[in-house]
Amino acid sequence: MSAFPVSGFGGGVTERLRREVTRHAKELRTVSAENVVGLLVAVSLVGYLVLARLFPERF
Numbered sequence: 001m002s003a004f005p006v007s008g009f010g011g012g013v014t015e016r017l018r019r020e021v022t023r024h025a026k027e028l029r030t031v032s033a034e035n036v037v038g039l040l041v042a043v044s045l046v047g048y049l050v051l052a053r054l055f056p057e058r059f
Helices: 011-029 034-055
Strands: none
Touching: none
8 A cells, every 4th residue: 555645646736837837938929019110129239249340330
């Protein structure tokens, strides 16, 4: 006989945790317009800085 019963041990907690993790993962997958705009600004700024470093006479 086992010290911990397998059936029903923490089943409610496990299901609740699984639902929370699934909900949180869905929230992380969404990409908002703010994230896209921020990415474009960051990439543009890095590109500008690289070009200014390579061709300083043009800037």
